[in-house]
Amino acid sequence: MTYLNSLDYLKLTRWQKFIYKLKCFFCAIPGWFVDKGKKIGRFFKNFGLKTADTFRDIWYTFKNGSWSTRVSFLVMGFGSFFHKQWLRGAVFLILEVVFILYMVLAGGYWLSKFGTLGTVQSGKQLVESPLLPGEYVEVTVAGDNSFKILLYGLLTIFFIVALIYTWRLNVKQCKLCDEITRNGKKIKTSGEDIKSLLDNDFHKTLLALPVFGITMFTVLPIIFMILVAFTNYDKNHNGYTNLFSWVGFDNFNSVISFGSGLQVAFGEILAWTLIWAFFATFSCYFLGMFVAIMINKKGIKIKKFWRTVLVMTIAVPQFISLLYISNLFSTNGIVNATLMKWGWIDSPIRFWGDGTLAKIMVLVINVWVGIPYLMLITTGILMNIPADLYESARIDGANAFQQFAKITLPYMLFVTGPYLLTSFVSNINNFNVIYLLTQGGPNNYVWGDVGGYVAGDTTILITWLFGITTGNEANYKMASVIGILIFIVVSVLSLVVFSIMPATKREDDFS
Secondary structure, eight states: OOOOOHHHHHTSOHHHHHHHHHHHHHHHHHHHHHHHHHHHHHHHHHHHHHHHHHHHHHHHHHHHSOHHHHHHTTSTTHHHHHTTOHHHHHHHHHHHHHHHHHIIIIIHHHHHHTTTTOSOOOEEEEEEOSSSTTOEEEEEEOOOOHHHHHHHHHHHHHHHHHHHHHHHHHHHHHHHHHHHHHTTOOOOOHHHHHHHHTTTTHHHHHHHHHHHHHIIIIIHHHHHHHHHTTBOOBTTBOSSSSOOOBOTTHHHHHHHSTTOHHHHHHHHHHHHHHHHHHHHHHHHHHHHHHHHHHHHSTTOOOHHHHHHHHHHHHHSOHHHHHHHHHHHTSTTSHHHHHHHHHTSOSSOOOTTTSHHHHHHHHHHHHHHHHHHHHHHHHHHHHHTSOHHHHHHHHHTTOOHHHHIIIIIHHHHHHHHHHHHHHHHHHHHTOHHHHHHHHTTOOOOSOEEEETTEEEOTTOOHHHHHHHHHHSSSOOHHHHHHHHHHHHHHHHHHHHHHHHHSHHHHOGGGGO
């Protein structure tokens, strides 16, 4: 494609500029993927080089280090004790002792079972009674537990990684002490270490507990969920009475295999999820902005009253509001009863019984729920747009729409761009509005019959996921697969949109 210079671009009409930008966008897509591929390649290259440098550094540390450093390769903390750094030495040694005890008492067992997730099933067996020789009684024999094996096996792997990292710190510490000793300098004492943790390195002290908590309660569950996707964990394979095992990519194949029932279900639900997220985000955004502009307009009286009325919808719990609206528009609800009483309709309108009407209803009701938030956000931003810009535009003859398109909207998109992205992602995972209004129905189509749960017209991915995990079959493996696919879709969209939004590319224009 031939790119135009600035002068030739200015000669184009508005429609030609739009077509030119569209062509530039699609022509840039292959280059974007090539650029990302190069970055990924450079990442792995740098990772390999750093790994090689690490092993090289470990070897030279052992080769050129003192005898205490060499002993520390086997007995962690020995070098620190040798250099009278008692606190560091105690920490390293305690971690090594705890690790050895854990691996001997439990970790080795869980790790040995991790490859199969268990082979001995629990069940009942007939054994000879110790009180009545010759008589047999039925007893329950405990077997393996696949769920515990998967969980504790993963914990053991985390523990091994943590020990390797700590061992590396121990080696680096010994190398540093050797260098300080050769240069005739003084090594930090334990008291100085404590003072440093409360002063220069206080950020490490503060972050230690949060990092540990994030690792245990966020990272570990995410990895566990990902691993479940590669097993056959469901109601029929609960991990105790019936063990589950690794199945590789079979679960993913059943979802992405072209023409399969699950692939059709996932495609249709994904399409409706993206449509829902798009309209739910931008309808609330622009209507909320419009309401804020109208309230802030000069000449509007009792502005505080109008803002208070809208804020009241936020004060009422969304759970109560949505359930009330769901009953309000039900077949036997107040709306249908009133319309029939007035003679406007002869039979009840199936607001939640017709698929198309139900989709329109959830979008409209979401606008009612979301406008107050956007009104509050945009009100503060509108007050900070320089009034001189509007004054200059009016002098140049710009009408109200042109002022909005050239001043208000670009400024709003720049400031609220990140919020707009997070709002779109939140609507993809917006469980409350869909589930409390329609429960994903109406179930006019047998979509995604997974685990006894049949998805309906308004089902989005997150409600489908909820139905699969809480249905009669509790199909955890497919729920995990869908969760991973949701993450991939959201991540790709977020990265693409974030890379092109004005807030990250045109910061100087609004400074």
